[in-house]
Amino acid sequence: MTTLFDKTAAGAAGDATARSPLPRPKPVSVNGVVIAHAEIARETQNHPAGKPVAAWLAAARALVVRELLLQEANRLALAPQPLTDPEGRRETDEEALVRQLIAQEVRTPEPDEETCRRIYAANRARFRTSDLYGVRHILLPAAPDDAEARQKAKVDADAILATVHTEPESFARLATAFSACPSAAQGGSLGQISDGQTVPEFESALAELDGHGLIETRYGWHVVVVDQRIAGRELPFEMVHAQVAEWLVTRARHTAIRQYITMLAGRATITGIELAGDASPLVQ
8 A cells, every 4th residue: 555655755766757746735814814834833732632633723723713803803993901810910912802802792691590490400410419438448550551560450459359358357457558549548548538539430430339349540440448428419499599500601601602703704714724613712
């Protein structure tokens, strides 16, 4: 199978007849204002992706959106009024113009109580206190990409779990001897933990664990004992009204910003890239 690399190598050796020049990418521009490839390349660091081309496209779209907004701010003759945060960091003039434009041109309706109650009723499981767990664990560490170390950690964890099963009182001693977690100094105790206090894969497995068992995470294998489980409780509407309203406002604002950008893009001449509807860094 002939690859582009093969053709390039052949051309470098002098086979000019077998080589065809690669087309140059079309310049990315907004209403005639070109966004330099070097600028897009610098922006890619803010758009991590699995493939370089995906990062480049995301960066290009973000810069196109910024240019659209800045051009509109200039058309409306907005003067930048940069803000400074409590830590002393000051907005750039461009950041200020984008913020001011959005504040002036994008309107977000406030949700009424009936809408908030409807959302609350349809999503009751989201509005509850977290489950609490009293947990002890022993961590047998292994890097995620080290299959051999993972297998050894699993074998060691199985052996420790078997001992804990027959000799529950040995857990603290085993934690002190084998656990790579600082909790080893407390006999493996993590105290009471709830959502967000450990990595997601540990939390999801913990919810399914019955008494004791093994959990695999990015850190390795854990021998886990659940001493206590306190189920969360549903919160009444009155306690979460503000939270529901804020969520609705945020969702509506994201939608309004996307629509506004789509409107600006529809009036503009954009070359070199297709502007996706969710390309704005404002709505991430």
